[in-house]
Amino acid sequence: MVIATDIIDSGQRRSRADARHDAWFRWLLRTCALLVLAALLGAALSTLWGGREVLFGDGLRFLTTTQWNPVENIYGAWAPIYGTLVTSLIAIVIAVPLSFGIALFLTEIAPAWLRTPVATAIELLAAIPSIIYGMWGLFVFVPFMAAHVDPLLDSSLGRLPLIGALFRGPPLGLGLLTAGIVLAVMIVPFISSVMREVFQTVPARLKESAYALGSTTWEVVWDIILPYTRQAVIGGIFLGLGRALGETMAVTFVLGNAYDLTASLLMPGTSISSSIANEFNEAAGLHRSALIALGFLLFVVTFIVLLIARWMLRSLKQKEGTA
Amino acid sequence: MFSIRKIALVIGLGAAGLTGFANAADVTGAGSSFVYPVLSKWSASFAEKTGNHVNYQSIGSGGGIAQIKAGTVDFGASDKPLDADDLAKSGLGQFPSVIGGIVPAYNIDGVEAGKLVLDGQVLAGIFLGNIANWNDAAIAKLNPGLKLPDAKITVVHRSDGSGTSFNFTNYLSKVDADWKAKVGEGTTVQWPTGIGGKGNEGVAAYVQQVKNSIGYVEYAYALKNHIGYALLTNAAGKTVKPGNASFQAAAATADWAKAQDFNLIMTNAPGADAWPITATTWIIMYKQPKNAENSKVVFDFFKWSLEHGQSQAQELDYVALPEALVKQIEAYWQAQFKH
Numbered sequence: 001m002v003i004a005t006d007i008i009d010s011g012q013r014r015s016r017a018d019a020r021h022d023a024w025f026r027w028l029l030r031t032c033a034l035l036v037l038a039a040l041l042g043a044a045l046s047t048l049w050g051g052r053e054v055l056f057g058d059g060l061r062f063l064t065t066t067q068w069n070p071v072e073n074i075y076g077a078w079a080p081i082y083g084t085l086v087t088s089l090i091a092i093v094i095a096v097p098l099s100f101g102i103a104l105f106l107t108e109i110a111p112a113w114l115r116t117p118v119a120t121a122i123e124l125l126a127a128i129p130s131i132i133y134g135m136w137g138l139f140v141f142v143p144f145m146a147a148h149v150d151p152l153l154d155s156s157l158g159r160l161p162l163i164g165a166l167f168r169g170p171p172l173g174l175g176l177l178t179a180g181i182v183l184a185v186m187i188v189p190f191i192s193s194v195m196r197e198v199f200q201t202v203p204a205r206l207k208e209s210a211y212a213l214g215s216t217t218w219e220v221v222w223d224i225i226l227p228y229t230r231q232a233v234i235g236g237i238f239l240g241l242g243r244a245l246g247e248t249m250a251v252t253f254v255l256g257n258a259y260d261l262t263a264s265l266l267m268p269g270t271s272i273s274s275s276i277a278n279e280f281n282e283a284a285g286l287h288r289s290a291l292i293a294l295g296f297l298l299f300v301v302t303f304i305v306l307l308i309a310r311w312m313l314r315s316l317k318q319k320e321g322t323a
Numbered sequence: 324m325f326s327i328r329k330i331a332l333v334i335g336l337g338a339a340g341l342t343g344f345a346n347a348a349d350v351t352g353a354g355s356s357f358v359y360p361v362l363s364k365w366s367a368s369f370a371e372k373t374g375n376h377v378n379y380q381s382i383g384s385g386g387g388i389a390q391i392k393a394g395t396v397d398f399g400a401s402d403k404p405l406d407a408d409d410l411a412k413s414g415l416g417q418f419p420s421v422i423g424g425i426v427p428a429y430n431i432d433g434v435e436a437g438k439l440v441l442d443g444q445v446l447a448g449i450f451l452g453n454i455a456n457w458n459d460a461a462i463a464k465l466n467p468g469l470k471l472p473d474a475k476i477t478v479v480h481r482s483d484g485s486g487t488s489f490n491f492t493n494y495l496s497k498v499d500a501d502w503k504a505k506v507g508e509g510t511t512v513q514w515p516t517g518i519g520g521k522g523n524e525g526v527a528a529y530v531q532q533v534k535n536s537i538g539y540v541e542y543a544y545a546l547k548n549h550i551g552y553a554l555l556t557n558a559a560g561k562t563v564k565p566g567n568a569s570f571q572a573a574a575a576t577a578d579w580a581k582a583q584d585f586n587l588i589m590t591n592a593p594g595a596d597a598w599p600i601t602a603t604t605w606i607i608m609y610k611q612p613k614n615a616e617n618s619k620v621v622f623d624f625f626k627w628s629l630e631h632g633q634s635q636a637q638e639l640d641y642v643a644l645p646e647a648l649v650k651q652i653e654a655y656w657q658a659q660f661k662h
Contacts, residue, residue: 070484071506085413125367143532170475172533197641257519268518274482278521281383282484282510 044299051293068259075290079259083269085216088244090180095188103195126189137182146173169266172257187240194236198229203301240311248273272298350617353380354387354400356603358484361639365632375620384486391607395499397617399607402486404586416659419603422642424542424570425551436551440465443498452516479529479538482519484510490602491539494590529632543640557599558591570642573601621651
């Protein structure tokens with residue numbers, strides 16, 4: 001009897017302790033998740049608060065004008081917003097097809113012995129700190145652009161009507177195009193390793209069936225692999241875009257840091273993050289407020305980009321549903 | 324559960340270990356990056372002599388002023404002097420530390436280093452974008468006999484806020500009314516033209532890489548990077564070469580005696596041999612320090628630097644303060660500071 005109650009007692013104690021531990025564990029996990037939300041909300045609100053003088057004082061004028069004059073305390077953010085968007089766009093336009101090619105080569109075409117070394121090399125590229133890309137950009141790539149690419153673009157594409165305006169300018173080597181290309185090099189490893197991982201998840205059964213029906217490699221890629229992995233591929237692209245939007249040091253080195261708004265991609269510009277990095281040290285008063293407001297704008301821009309990504313994914317899903 | 328207890332123990336020990344590192348003889352300063360190289364050299368020699376450590380954080384002049392006003396450091400350093408009202412309101416005093424020069428640096432095809440001559444108005448015209456080609460008549464007039472190419476000028480300026488930009492734009496504002504009206508002076512200004520490099524090293528790198536460009540850097544950077552620097556025609560109408568002699572001439576001919584709290588910017592100094600863009604960095608301290616012990620160490624440090632550190636400063640291409648100015652600073656210390 002005594003022994004039996006002991007066993008029951010210890011069992012109850014045990015289950016009570018289990019329940020308590022479970023509750024703790026749940027609570028711990030919830031805290032972890034909430035902490036991220038709190039940090040995000042805190043950062044967004046504190047940049048909003050820090051930039052309130054400019055954001056609420058100037059309102060739309062801050063967003064749409066290009067004058068950035070710390071002496072007169074007049075601030076307009078359009079030039080850095082434009083620079084951020086254009087450099088990121090160039091980066092994505094270059095990086096997406098390139099990454100797609102790399103990932104396909106590694107999963108479909110490359111001989112097995114080559115796959116691991118190349119994949120490792122690409123992952124190593126992703127680990128290089130951005131300041132190294134900045135130095136390489138400034139000391140190696142900028143002179144190359146100035147000596148070879150810029151004059152070539154100016155004398156060929158620059159002569160064309162309409163799009164010619166994009167490629168006209170003195171051969172500085174620095175500028176929006178150079179920054180976009182350096183950003184592309186930086187985000188290729190991210191996008192291509194995500195693509196490679198998800199391409200590997202496509203069941204061999206599906207691919208082999210398609211080959212058996214007489215499909216070419218390209219048809220297999222376009223009709224089997226891509227539809228199967230579309231969501232993850234778009235996710236990878238937006239991961240890269242997110243990095244391009246926020247990249248600071250490498251861009252600061254090669255962008256030219258001028259608050260100019262020119263049609264030409266060969267001319268210098270500025271970006272949100274490089275403006276902040278450049279000027280924050282010596283900024284006080286309204287200037288500081290304007291820079292913090294720029295930080296808030298970067299939040300907003302990134303948020304909008306993520307929203308677009310979500311929206312694209314949803315519309316893709318719906319299309320699949322109706323098809 | 325054991326592991327959690329263990330982790331807590333380790334964290335506790337770690338925290339205890341960290342507090343053990345605090346040392347009473349450490350003093351801290353923060354501010355201008357212009358003086359960072361010489362302050363760190365002085366600090367190392369001073370520590371050898373006295374065992375006291377002076378930690379200097381080069382966070383920018385604006386940051387230095389903010390930190391000393393918040394009382395988080397023992398001294399601040401700024402490339403831009405505070406005015407008398409501001410100093411009085413916070414109970415602060417300031418004095419110059421070392422002198423350095425800022426030079427226009429250029430990279431023009433076929434023009435050797437030190438051959439180009441400019442004056443304030445032409446320099447302002449170039450940085451305004453009004454003089455946009457190297458074969459402009461205004462430049463040619465100052466450089467008879469020099470063959471300048473028919474090439475577009477690319478202007479390079481600082482992209483970060485800096486005391487170097489402040490002194491440079493202050494000089495252009497003094498010599499050119501157009502510049503003063505359109506751009507003005509400041510650590511960051513709205514540059515009418517050109518590209519921006521981060522830091523002296525950024526401007527130096529851009530000038531070296533972009534052909535037919537002109538920028539401005541601290542003299543030491545131009546020397547270190549072997550960039551061509553221009554000669555300037557000064558306020559007295561004489562063309563001078565940058566260097567120890569002309570920087571010191573500027574410091575000596577500036578009218579320090581009349582400047583309250585040394586509030587005087589040395590650009591466009593009147594002396595016949597004065598380099599027109601000469602600059603200093605002010606050390607800012609409390610007149611009635613909260614931590615008297617630390618403050619005394621700081622005074623010892625700067626006293627030592629005035630007496631023994633100036634030759635080390637010259638090795639780094641700064642310039643020693645003129646004798647008369649040193650005397651004046653010492654008198655200012657006696658009269659204004661409690662130590």
